[in-house]
Amino acid sequence: MPKPFHVMIIGGGIGGLTLAQGLKRAGVSAAVYERDRTLTDRLQGYRVHISPTGSRALHECLPPHLFDIFDRTCGARNTAVRFFTEQMRVLLAFDGDLVADTDPVARHRAASRITLRQLLLAELENVHFGKTFERYEERGERIIAHFADGTSVEGDVLIAADGGGSRVRRQFLPHAQRVDTGVVGIAGKIFLDTARDRIARPLLDGISLVAARGGLGLFVAIQEMSGPIACLGGNEPALAGAGNLYENTRSYLMWALSAKREKFGLREAEWEDGAVLTAAAEAAMEGWARAFRDLVWLADPTTISCLPIRTSVPVAPWRARRITLLGDAIHSMTPYRGIGANVAIKDAARLTRALVAAHRGERHLIEAIHDYEAGMRDYAFRAVRNSLKAMHQTVTDSQLGLLFSRLSMRAIEVLPPVKRAMARGLGEE
Numbered sequence: 001m002p003k004p005f006h007v008m009i010i011g012g013g014i015g016g017l018t019l020a021q022g023l024k025r026a027g028v029s030a031a032v033y034e035r036d037r038t039l040t041d042r043l044q045g046y047r048v049h050i051s052p053t054g055s056r057a058l059h060e061c062l063p064p065h066l067f068d069i070f071d072r073t074c075g076a077r078n079t080a081v082r083f084f085t086e087q088m089r090v091l092l093a094f095d096g097d098l099v100a101d102t103d104p105v106a107r108h109r110a111a112s113r114i115t116l117r118q119l120l121l122a123e124l125e126n127v128h129f130g131k132t133f134e135r136y137e138e139r140g141e142r143i144i145a146h147f148a149d150g151t152s153v154e155g156d157v158l159i160a161a162d163g164g165g166s167r168v169r170r171q172f173l174p175h176a177q178r179v180d181t182g183v184v185g186i187a188g189k190i191f192l193d194t195a196r197d198r199i200a201r202p203l204l205d206g207i208s209l210v211a212a213r214g215g216l217g218l219f220v221a222i223q224e225m226s227g228p229i230a231c232l233g234g235n236e237p238a239l240a241g242a243g244n245l246y247e248n249t250r251s252y253l254m255w256a257l258s259a260k261r262e263k264f265g266l267r268e269a270e271w272e273d274g275a276v277l278t279a280a281a282e283a284a285m286e287g288w289a290r291a292f293r294d295l296v297w298l299a300d301p302t303t304i305s306c307l308p309i310r311t312s313v314p315v316a317p318w319r320a321r322r323i324t325l326l327g328d329a330i331h332s333m334t335p336y337r338g339i340g341a342n343v344a345i346k347d348a349a350r351l352t353r354a355l356v357a358a359h360r361g362e363r364h365l366i367e368a369i370h371d372y373e374a375g376m377r378d379y380a381f382r383a384v385r386n387s388l389k390a391m392h393q394t395v396t397d398s399q400l401g402l403l404f405s406r407l408s409m410r411a412i413e414v415l416p417p418v419k420r421a422m423a424r425g426l427g428e429e
């Protein structure tokens with residue numbers, strides 16, 4: 001008979017909670033330790049795109065009724081992806097021809113971040129809030145996790161799911177680096193019930209992307225809510241008074257403008273000041289089409305935020321132990337491919353499979369963790385590299401590079417077979 005083991009998951013974000021759901025479903029003993037005290041301790045107001053891969057992995061980890069609620073709480077599917085110049089001329093447009101989403105599980109979905117987290121927390125009894133992990137120690141096959149409040153817990157496996165600034169990673173793989181790219185994004189939310197008729201039509205039914213002269217990139221996406229669902233996805237009492245950043249029931253458009261930080265001329269002390277951020281975004285977009293510039297002042301001022309863009313640096317393989325990592329804790333990436341959460345969810349599903357096989361005695365625990373890590377390093381660091389490349393393509397100072405990319409898009413637009421192949425690629429991602 002295999003020896004039963006207990007899993008300690010540090011971090012109750014998207015990846016850690018998906019793992020906790022998967023382990024619970026399979027009857028493996030696990031507990032989550034999360035530093036936040038409430039749902040609104042951290043910015044989580046925006047949407048997150050869940051790809052077919054992410055959807056499949058969530059389906060594997062969640063009990064069927066929770067997956068069903070997840071499906072129902074997702075916004076209406078974005079049917080179009082369009083690439084524009086800053087003068088709003090279309091370079092390349094996929095209008096409803098991305099993929100026929102015939103699979104009821106493996107589909108593209110637009111989820112509200114806060115709703116997804118509420119849903120991943122649902123029915124988990126063993127989540128401990130207000131537990132900031134500080135360090136671990138190993139005693140033979142046992143691991144002790146110590147928290148900032150002076151308490152500690154003991155278990156057999158420790159999972160780092162504590163996001164980009166992971167303290168577990170800093171102790172476990174001190175040479176693994178996460179670096180600042182020098183790019184920052186200013187983002188805002190426009191509620192559609194009050195402003196829909198003031199937004200240009202081409203921005204209202206999908207995702208719009210601009211790589212502009214002067215090293216600026218704009219991302220615009222619509223989050224259409226299908227209506228509040230009583231059990232989950234509505235604004236719960238815990239969210240009352242938390243402001244519009246956490247508003248979770250009204251449809252909205254979100255935009256994010258990014259550039260090297262010196263382009264915005266912002267001091268770090270100003271990153272929290274909505275009025276300063278609005279002025280910086282307006283100034284940066286001078287000379288752009290009115291329809292794009294309008295997005296800045298139409299945004300609810302309380303939702304304007306600024307985010308530095310960081311990325312992990314791929315790490316060489318390490319020896320597998322009873323400590324492992326998932327999601328941003330090991331492979332944080334720039335948001336320019338919109339896949340970080342999906343990779344974290346995929347990790348969680350694969351790690352669930354590995355730990356369940358060890359729990360059932362089908363695999364040796366360390367071998368199962370080794371195989372999980374080998375696969376993860378391969379697909380996740382590829383995603384890190386691709387996301388960094390996408391950032392450089394969007395935020396580019398190279399006039400020649402921009403010209404080449406615009407010419408390529410125009411060429412693809414008039415070559416249906418190439419366009420169909422690209423649509424397939426975008427659809428599968």
Ligand SMILES: Cc1cc2nc3c(=O)[nH]c(=O)nc-3n(C[C@H](O)[C@H](O)[C@H](O)COP(=O)(O)OP(=O)(O)OC[C@H]3O[C@@H](n4cnc5c(N)ncnc54)[C@H](O)[C@@H]3O)c2cc1C
Pocket residue numbers: 010011012013014015016033034035036042047048049050131132133134161162163164165166167307326327328329333335338339340341342343344
């Ligand atoms: C602007 C932006 C847009 C994005 N859009 C998309 C998108 O559309 N699609 C997509 O797939 N990805 C997207 N991503 C990436 C995605 O958000 C992350 O990859 C994903 O959240 C990673 O999940 P995670 O569970 O690894 O980490 P997180 O979700 O960051 O969770 C980590 C958790 O650990 C907790 N924690 C941290 N330190 C400690 C500690 N010491 N002790 C205890 N707990 C701790 C944190 O409070 C948090 O709850 C985007 C990212 C950004 C910045």
